[in-house]
Amino acid sequence: MSLFHPDLLKNSITEITYDDLQRLGVRGLLLDVDNTLTTHGSQVLTSAISEWLENMKRMDIALTIVSNATSKRVEPFARRVGLKFISFACKPLPIGFIRAAKRLGIPRRECAAVGDQTFTDIIGARLAGVRSIQLLPILPERQPLLRFKRRFERYIIAGYRRKQERNAKPR
Ligand SMILES: [Mg+2]
Structure with missing residues (x-):
C-alpha cells in the first residue's frame, strides 16, 4: 500500500x-483539529461533530487529539470537546501518533489517524504504524470561500436591484 x-x-x-x-x-x-474537527484556526464545534464524538465515546472508541498547531490554538478546543491532546506534533514525524497511542494504551495497529492532509496526517500515520482515515477538508481555503460568498452576495443584490427597477417602472 502506498505511503500516500x-x-x-x-x-x-x-x-x-x-x-x-x-x-x-x-x-x-x-x-487532527484544523479542517478535521473544525475549520482552520476556529474554536467552533458544530452540533453534528459534537454528537459524532459523543457517539464514538459511547461505543468505547478511545479518542485523543494530535495536532501540529500550537497548544495555544489546540488547548481551548481540546477542553471544549473534553479530550486530551498532543500539540506541536510535528506530523509527518511519527512521534506524536506513537505517544498518543501509548497514552490511550492501545496497540498502534488498532489506532487510526483521522485528518485532512496527505503530507502530514496520512504519511505520518503510515510511518507510525497506525491506520489512517483521510477527510476532505471542511474548507479548502478561507479566502476563496470569502470571494465566493461576496460574489454570491453581489449576485443576490443585483437580482434585488433588478426587481426593484422592474417594480418602479410605470405599467
Ligand atoms: Mg488538518
Whole structure:
C-alpha cells in the first residue's frame, strides 16, 4: 500500500461509522483539529461533530487529539470537546501518533489517524504504524470561500436591484 494513501477516505468526520472502525480493527482515533474537527484556526464545534464524538465515546472508541498547531490554538478546543491532546506534533514525524497511542494504551495497529492532509496526517500515520482515515477538508481555503460568498452576495443584490427597477417602472 502506498505511503500516500489512507485506509479509508470520507467526505467528513461524521461519515465515519462504528462499522468502518470495526472493519479496520480500530478502537482508538488520533484526531487532527484544523479542517478535521473544525475549520482552520476556529474554536467552533458544530452540533453534528459534537454528537459524532459523543457517539464514538459511547461505543468505547478511545479518542485523543494530535495536532501540529500550537497548544495555544489546540488547548481551548481540546477542553471544549473534553479530550486530551498532543500539540506541536510535528506530523509527518511519527512521534506524536506513537505517544498518543501509548497514552490511550492501545496497540498502534488498532489506532487510526483521522485528518485532512496527505503530507502530514496520512504519511505520518503510515510511518507510525497506525491506520489512517483521510477527510476532505471542511474548507479548502478561507479566502476563496470569502470571494465566493461576496460574489454570491453581489449576485443576490443585483437580482434585488433588478426587481426593484422592474417594480418602479410605470405599467
Ligand atoms: Mg488538518
